[in-house]
Amino acid sequence: MKTFHCQYCGHPVFFENVQCLQCGSTLAFLPDRMNMAAVEEAKPGSGLWRPRVRGRRAAAAAAQYRMCRNNVQYQACNFMVPQADPNPYCAACRLTRVLPDLSQPENQQRWYRIEVAKRRMFYTLAKLGLLSPAPKDGASDGPVFEFLADLPGQPVMTGHCNGVITLNVVEADDAERVARRVALHEPYRTLLGHMRHESGHYYWDRLVADAGREDSFRELFGDERQDYPQSLEAYYANGPKADWRECCVSAYATSHPWEDWAETWAHYLHMVDLLETAASYNTHLKVGGADDELEEVTNPFETGMPDFQALVEQWVPVTLLVNSLNRSLGQEDAYPFALSPAALEKLRFVHDLIREVKAHGMPAAAEAATACTHA
Structure with a gap:
């Protein structure tokens, strides 16, 4: 497994990480991109998340995701689910x-x-x-x-x-x-x-x-x-x-x-x-x-x-x-x-x-x- 980098600050992160130790960003794996990403809530309380990027690069921040149900219920998964995917699980x-x-x-x-x-x-x-x-x-x-x-x-x-x-x-x-x-x-x-x-x-x-x-x-x-x-x-x-x-x-x-x-x-x-x-x-x-x-x-x-x-x-x-x-x-x-x-x-x-x-x-x-x- 390769090492990844926080897409917000560039600090090295690993496959199981859920938080960047450098900038504090929430981390998740995006299966549709096959990459780790820093994420932030798209709107407080919405249950939707988007990539956290510097300078609000529109193309990168537009996609939205949900946390996998096993994350919400058990904190047992760091994969995300694309918003359009009807399945609650990653x-x-x-x-x-x-x-x-x-x-x-x-x-x-x-x-x-x-x-x-x-x-x-x-x-x-x-x-x-x-x-x-x-x-x-x-x-x-x-x-x-x-x-x-x-x-x-x-x-x-x-x-x-x-x-x-x-x-x-x-x-x-x-x-x-x-x-x-x-x-x-x-x-x-x-x-x-x-x-x-x-x-x-x-x-x-x-x-x-x-x-x-x-x-x-x-x-x-x-x-x-x-x-x-x-x-x-x-x-x-x-x-x-x-x-x-x-x-x-x-x-x-x-x-x-x-x-x-x-x-x-x-x-x-x-x-x-x-x-x-x-x-x-x-x-x-x-x-x-x-x-x-x-x-x-x-x-x-x-x-x-x-x-x-x-x-x-x-x-x-x-x-x-x-x-x-x-x-x-x-x-x-x-x-x-x-x-x-x-x-x-x-x-x-x-x-x-x-x-x-x-x-x-x-x-x-x-x-x-x-x-x-x-x-």
Whole structure:
């Protein structure tokens, strides 16, 4: 995620900020502009807001917005809704159709943390052209989310089925998530990672199944028609294949071709998001030998979908930099992975599909999705 700037005073601000610490302006994210903005009430008590700009630049200040209902009720969202949009929820919040019992205090904080991760993923998917950040007539675009809490005798399984992503809200508790990460031998288990992984199952339906690309998928990932529950049972009973590093981005990716795809998809979103962050700080690095000149990191969202090899050549040294910075603070590696040639080819497959979407739009959705999966 790149850094933004307050459009009133120019001070750096971040994606979750609601107030500029420099000038005191109220901040909000405007999905139709894909940008953070300083905003002010258009008229006291009207419930309408407009961009706050110096000199009253008419074109910039004319548009008006409403706060998302989840901001008004719970202070849980900083996205805004264009005035003409009839939906009371922002383009990200309207994707969530089921919430846990918010009368339980712990669930409100869990839900807030999950929505923060979801909005970050929403931003990346929108930047890649995989969903509309400003759908018309109050509609929504993208996967549907259900955030649920365990009940006595009714445990919640995180997973995806027919366009719906379900997440157990206990994953928002740091201690519980770390315990599961250790128990399941997953070095990278985060809320954002979960979101990206599960979105991969949704986009498998859209970009592979709906587009009739199963044959090319199977050449790289294997045959997804093999029994899914049986494959996961075998994985958890026997562990990953010994040579998983030679073919996959993670150990869990060996459990089934659908999981291989979802893990690869999540890695691709990690890649473009981290490179955008590095580019926003004007990061320069050496992508070749010690004698090579410094090269500026490319923002993959602002270059018309760069060549995949160019992304990889910058990705590797950026991850080495991030890991080195973590180690200097006594932390574990932020990116504990090494990508094999086979894993890179799978990442290239994802890259090429997204580039096709950028060029020609999303394929038409089939009447019914095909994959039901669980993390």
